Amino acid sequence: MVLIRSSSYQSKKCWIEIWSIDGGRIGVSTMHKTETPHMGTAITGMIGRARQQIVQMKGYSSARSLSGDEETLVFLDANECAHEPFIGARKLARYSTQQPRELQRAFCQWLDVSSRNLTITRGADEAIDCLMRGFCEPGVDNVVICPPTFAMYAQSAMLQGVDIRQAPLTNDFGLDPVAIAAAMDEATKLVFVCSPNNPTGNVMNANDITNLCTTCDSRALVVVDETYIEYAIDAGDAASLIPELERFANLVVLRTLSKSHAAAGLRCGCLVAASDVTSLMRKVLAPYPVPQPVTSAALTILANDNQRRLSAKRAETIARRDEVMGKLAKIKDIIHVWPSDANFILIEAHDAAALCQRALKGGVVLRNQSHQSGVGQAVRISIGSEAEMVQLLAALRGEKVASKAQNRRYEIVRNTNETSIAVAIDLDRTGPISIDTGIGFYDHMLDQIAKHAGFALTLECDGDLKIDPHHSIEDCAIALGQAICGALGNKRGIGRYGFCLPMDEALVTVALDLSGRFHFDFKADFPQPMVGDLPCDMIDHVFRSLAENMRANLHIAVTGENCHHMVEACFKGFGRALRQAINQDGSEMPSTKGTL
Numbered sequence: 349m350v351l352i353r354s355s356s357y358q359s360k361k362c363w364i365e366i367w368s369i370d371g372g373r374i375g376v377s378t379m380h381k382t383e384t385p386h387m388g389t390a391i392t393g394m395i396g397r398a399r400q401q402i403v404q405m406k407g408y409s410s411a412r413s414l415s416g417d418e419e420t421l422v423f424l425d426a427n428e429c430a431h432e433p434f435i436g437a438r439k440l441a442r443y444s445t446q447q448p449r450e451l452q453r454a455f456c457q458w459l460d461v462s463s464r465n466l467t468i469t470r471g472a473d474e475a476i477d478c479l480m481r482g483f484c485e486p487g488v489d490n491v492v493i494c495p496p497t498f499a500m501y502a503q504s505a506m507l508q509g510v511d512i513r514q515a516p517l518t519n520d521f522g523l524d525p526v527a528i529a530a531a532m533d534e535a536t537k538l539v540f541v542c543s544p545n546n547p548t549g550n551v552m553n554a555n556d557i558t559n560l561c562t563t564c565d566s567r568a569l570v571v572v573d574e575t576y577i578e579y580a581i582d583a584g585d586a587a588s589l590i591p592e593l594e595r596f597a598n599l600v601v602l603r604t605l606s607k608s609h610a611a612a613g614l615r616c617g618c619l620v621a622a623s624d625v626t627s628l629m630r631k632v633l634a635p636y637p638v639p640q641p642v643t644s645a646a647l648t649i650l651a652n653d654n655q656r657r658l659s660a661k662r663a664e665t666i667a668r669r670d671e672v673m674g675k676l677a678k679i680k681d682i683i684h685v686w687p688s689d690a691n692f693i694l695i696e697a698h699d700a701a702a703l704c705q706r707a708l709k710g711g712v713v714l715r716n717q718s719h720q721s722g723v724g725q726a727v728r729i730s731i732g733s734e735a736e737m738v739q740l741l742a743a744l745r746g747e748k749v750a751s752k753a754q755n756r757r758y759e760i761v762r763n764t765n766e767t768s769i770a771v772a773i774d775l776d777r778t779g780p781i782s783i784d785t786g787i788g789f790y791d792h793m794l795d796q797i798a799k800h801a802g803f804a805l806t807l808e809c810d811g812d813l814k815i816d817p818h819h820s821i822e823d824c825a826i827a828l829g830q831a832i833c834g835a836l837g838n839k840r841g842i843g844r845y846g847f848c849l850p851m852d853e854a855l856v857t858v859a860l861d862l863s864g865r866f867h868f869d870f871k872a873d874f875p876q877p878m879v880g881d882l883p884c885d886m887i888d889h890v891f892r893s894l895a896e897n898m899r900a901n902l903h904i905a906v907t908g909e910n911c912h913h914m915v916e917a918c919f920k921g922f923g924r925a926l927r928q929a930i931n932q933d934g935s936e937m938p939s940t941k942g943t944l
């Protein structure tokens with residue numbers, strides 16, 4: 349049994365959809381042939397190759413997206429709650445627009461494109477799926493993929509009932525224009541190019557791609573997946589193809605925050621293309637695809653200073669990759685290590701499954717890629733942290749590997765209107781120590797803490813020093829306390845307590861318990877209001893903020909004559925006490941309660 353539903357479309361037009369009684373659509377809508385295309389605009393560029401039902405379809409539009417200024421209007425159009433949901437987050441009660449404007453602006457600034465040429469998606473995966481749904485008629489059209497390559501292209505095609513044609517890469521994993529041309533026919537709508545390619549790791553030759561755009565002309569879109577391109581850009585080995593959009597109406601570039609911006613869990617990326625393609629994608633997308641917390645996190649990630657930090661991290665990853673490649677090449681049973689322009693490496697082994705098994709025995713999970721055509725017995729390895737790479741190499745060498753060492757590193761970025769602070773700490777390394785708060789004497793004092801506690805610390809603060817140093821000093825202490833607390837993790841095996849006594853003529857008593865509970869007691873009578881550029885009345889605040897954010901019990905008492913000595917004694921003494929308390933020996937919980 350079927351229900352037939354008809355709807356009017358721009359007064360004169362209509363379409364018919366056939367629905368089953370249980371709500372599934374079993375017939376596709378058809379338009380009356382006499383109609384002019386949507387909004388009367390001529391079909392240009394690639395849109396002639398899109399699914400005509402979608403071209404003709406009016407995209408979902410909310411009253412919100414049709415209205416004016418979001419800041420000044422009262423929205424009683426979408427049945428939302430007028431209050432927030434009591435979880436401390438803001439702007440959750442309301443639907444955001446389909447393409448949140450602020451986020452669009454940030455993406456456009458990053459990629460240097462106009463908002464007409466960009467559609468935000470839930471990661472590159474959703475962009476692939478939208479292209480499939482927007483361009484490929486199920487059961488009729490086909491797409492071309494170049495294996496070995498990313499599995500989602502075929503997966504998405506399958507889900508849409510679209511035929512998959514293969515044009516394998518050449519022996520050195522380059523595009524094969526002859527094979528692509530041979531795989532294409534009149535019903536080919538999309539050609540997928542992954543650069544750098546997953547799993548082979550290499551960037552594709554840019555001329556090969558632009559030539560492909562010329563060959564495909566107005567028949568098929570060339571979809572270039574640049575998920576890993578930032579690594580190649582940072583290494584100076586390649587450029588994005590985005591500027592080529594000016595020359596090619598059939599070029600689509602996919603970008604994502606997942607792999608290059610440490611945000612795979614965020615599900616945020618975009619599709620960059622000619623404006624007729626991006627508008628079609630917005631019709632295919634869900635009405636509200638980008639959750640508000642995603643927008644707000646993505647904005648923070650895309651901010652310039654954060655991009656700078658991420659780029660520095662990528663440089664570290666690239667350096668580590670190149671180092672690990674050399675070491676992998678020497679491991680028994682590894683035949684070949686392919687060059688990489690990304691944050692992973694593909695290796696050829698005698699027996700890929702056995703190699704993965706050996707890694708697993710050492711606690712490391714790798715991806716066997718032998719199912720891919722053209723790679724033989726291959727394994728893909730992501731570049732992890734330094735400790736993870738040490739563990740991997742030991743595992744592959746068949747050395748005995750200690751069970752996953754508790755990682756006592758922590759990074760935190762804390763932004764307020766007053767300060768912007770980045771802290772990275774590693775409790776199990778003694779350096780490097782690099783501190784820049786903009787307050788010279790305070791830098792010297794925080795340096796004392798790290799030096800005497802014996803940990804690596806990088807702390808940068810960009811604060812409102814023009815007003816006074818108060819915010820910077822206090823916020824750095826808060827962030828440092830949070831970083832120490834985060835790095836301590838479950839606190840297994842730590843000394844927990846620390847104490848310390850004299851320093852020159854100044855006598856400081858520091859007693860510390862990393863108990864998980866906050867208590868603070870400070871006894872000091874500094875003879876001067878300032879040491880260097882550090883106000884002495886801030887010393888109390890610093891240690892209070894540290895103790896509170898470390899969730900520690902801290903008592904400090906200092907006496908003396910020289911103010912500089914007294915202050916320095918507090919910081920050194922605290923560092924020494926901290927050294928004892930964080931020192932890890934075994935894995936026993938230092939509490940009869942079993943938790944701290």
Ligand SMILES: *Cc1c(COP(=O)(O)O)cnc(C)c1O
Pocket residue numbers: 470471472473474498542545546573575603604605606607612615616617
């Ligand atoms: C991981 C990966 C993706 C998925 O990206 P998301 O933005 O997380 O959806 C897309 N393309 C390639 C080549 C990938 O390796």
